[in-house]
Amino acid sequence: MKRSRLLVVGLILSGLLGLIDVVTLPFGDGEHPPFAVAAAGAVLGLITLAGVVLAWRGSRAGVVAVIVTRLLSGLTAVPAFFFEGVPAEAMAAAAAGVVLTLCGVALVAPALRSHS
Secondary structure (H helix, E strand, C coil): CCCHHHHHHHHHHHHHHHHHHHHHHHHHHEEECHHHHHHHHHHHHHHHHHHHHHHCCHHHHHHHHHHHHCCCCCCCHHHCCCCCCCCCHHHHHHHHHHHHHHHHHHHHHHHHHCCC
């Protein structure tokens, strides 16, 4: 697998998002996001970080791990848009996270194309 500039940018972006997911757990207030969501995000963030390392080394499985975990992490933010009482700042952060996640996935996904 060739490491293109777009793949590198996507892996760095995804790695930063994964790191944010991990640090949200100890620094969150337990309410925004709820503890269960923060814990799930932290696990997904750790898997993302492992996937980034593997993908950086040329592993297609690492690329798949990054894509799957980022999409699942993005899905954990969706309830913020439908529940009442979510602060505007939390909704803005969730929206930014979803947009950045989709950008990261879009940059990483082409690495899965077959180059036969």
